[in-house]
């Protein structure tokens with residue numbers, strides 16, 4: 088076995104997995120806080136990336152475009168809370184889930200209506216060329232993406248653990264009736280969560296967009312996040328990260344090793360279905376996911 | 387002159403002003419289930435008022451009508467009014483109510499299981515404007531009342547004992563610096579000596595911090611020992627009320643709620659049968 092090649096595939100897969108983690112993170116945040124599986128997360132990724140790239144193409148400065156897009160995502164989050172979630176509060180989960188499916192098409196249509204439906208190139212100024220680390224080639228862009236994701240996760244962790252709002256967010260995630268009883272306003276908290284998920288979507292959109300081009304297909308990143316969520320658990324931030332890494336690494340390894348050993352040509356797309364199969368197996372063995380929160384039961 | 391009169395009149399035994407006042411409220415769940423059929427009660431400032439009654443009588447519903455947590459249960463106050471310090475509060479949301487000084491401690495404690503005990507306490511201060519120093523100071527105040535919580539401050543609340551969770555829930559409410567706490571079944575599922583400890587602390591808070599309590603309890607015995615006044619609720623109606631001491635001495639209350647009668651302890655079955663035959667009218 089060629090260990091150097093193996094390591095290269097493994098590391099490449101892990102780094103690619105970070106991008107899955109980012110998308111999954113958006114799901115986890117909203118699911119934890121409001122119990123809603125937000126199908127529209129992929130649409131939000133697309134919306135953010137398209138808004139950003141369209142602004143830059145119209146000559147807006149890179150950082151200014153970033154700030155504007157962020158503001159747009161926050162407004163979007165607040166609007167979704169106001170218009171969609173608040174009237175549906177106390178409805179069964181499936182109703183909320185259906186609402187987010189509707190929301191997906193609305194957001195996607197809105198994005199394409201405001202801007203356009205073309206494929207946009209997005210250059211973050213990081214060349215996607217390999218650098219040598221020891222004897223191993225690693226994509227410079229992947230390194231950059233991982234570092235960005237790492238910083239984002241760290242910032243979120245500090246926000247959740249150390250701030251008053253972050254603590255209130257966790258309280259709402261735990262028991263929203265009790266949170267109400269101590270005077271935490273659920274509406275504000277939900278709006279904040281959606282805004283934060285929008286921000287995470289923006290970062291994911293920029294990284295994915297600069298790799299694949301900003302296009303409608305970005306909305307399918309949402310589907311890539313599903314196996315990650317099943318693996319990591321829908322309520323766990325570390326789960327989203329580790330789940331992403333596992334999916335990223337295993338699909339690349341499967342592509343290269345299993346694919347070739349059973350005679351499929353490389354590139355025939357074992358990586359398109361392998362993560363789902365892995366997730367399915369995982370569902371059978373450990374349905375709450377690797378890090379899914381067990382309910383603390385104690386009387 | 388008028389002033390002096392009232393002063394001298396009220397000086398020997400100050401008659402407490404009405405503080406929380408529930409006037410003839412009706413509560414309906416899911417648009418059809420009528421649960422409270424005209425409940426009225428008053429809590430004077432600085433007092434502990436017990437709301438007694440069997441399981442399903444409507445105690446929790448009454449407290450939630452005040453704290454406005456009914457919405458989340460698809461319940462609605464369809465008649466009557468609720469006033470706090472002379473001001474209608476029926477339309478305020480829970481967060482505004484907490485800011486006004488009314489906090490509910492829910493039945494079953496409802497601690498945030500994945501937060502530490504100290505984090506639980508801090509969430510109680512969410513609506514407070516005061517700076518960190520002030521909140522820190524109040525945290526120490528809570529630890530003074532509940533020394534056990536200090537020892538467990540870094541444990542996840544979900545892994546503490548039932549008594550500690552009840553203390554955490556009360557401490558969390560205290561962090562909002564309330565004038566009035568709506569305390570729902572604090573004794574539920576706890577060993578007698580822990581219940582005693584918690585009620586002692588409640589009394590202490592009432593005396594030293596001036597917090598008024600509306601206390602829903604099935605445990606009539608202990609509630610009447612610590613409360614000043616009591617209301618008995620049956621089937622969504624107040625069927626009796628009076629000074630706690632009078633209630634505790636009342637033969638009917640002894641019969642139905644304290645499980646005592648002249649002939650000693652009655653069996654549950656007998657009590658139930660008897661209850662079906664005789665109804666109280668307030």
Ligand SMILES: Nc1ncnc2c1ncn2[C@@H]1O[C@H](COP(=O)(O)OP(=O)(O)O)[C@@H](O)[C@H]1O
Pocket residue numbers: 415416419421439440441442443444445446447448459460461
């Ligand atoms: N969310 C709800 N929907 C419908 N009925 C309810 C709901 N909550 C309570 N009830 C009914 O209202 C009555 C009073 O309940 P509750 O206020 O919890 O009584 P208590 O606290 O005295 O045990 C019970 O008959 C109960 O079944």
Ligand SMILES: [Mg+2]
Pocket residue numbers: 445446447493570571
């Ligand atoms: Mg109850």
